[in-house]
Amino acid sequence: MTELLFSYGTLRQPEVQRATFGREVPGRDDAIVGYDLDHVTISDPHVIATSGSDRHPILRPTDRPGAHVDGMVFAISAIELAAADEYEVDDYRRIAVPLRSGPTAWVYVFAG
Template sequence: MEKLFAYGNLREKDIQETVFGRILEGVPDSLVGYAVKEIKIEEEYGIDTYPIITPTQKPEDSINGILYELTLRELQLADTYEGKHYKRIQVQLKSNEVAWAFTAAT
């Protein structure tokens, strides 16, 4: 199983149903030394704003989210959902779990 730390839309049940075909079960966790910033992405209907994680290296900065276990296929579906503006990176969470998280593609 793969581990995914979600801090944005992938926590929403309707999005999970659409992307994975099921509701995910997860546990709260946090990512220390990161902050949520925003990026603007041009969509077919205009420009929209989306969250991204950015490393700050400051222990007082943290992002609350949910840690999910996914199959490799579901992780690939998450890649497709996030699209070309995001990339998947490995992070260590406050619980010491190592998980994938999405940040802005460079």
């Protein structure tokens, strides 16, 4: 079964995709509405080594008019989605959101 995953951050990086999914994943531009982009400091050494940074973007819901976040949507397998869950740290939780283009995709947002 194919899952849609929206990424606005490090999962778009080829090196993170290779480390997480074992391959580079083709994607297409899209956006989600009702969120603002913020940042979080990561302490997990594996995630820092994989992404090359301890500062990662994170989404926070907002009712600010016009709020949206651009990113990429990827079609991945359920096994790859589980691998993405393993990559993301406890600051994130995965939810389903509608994409600007219409379909619903998984995305990682602020867990707090």
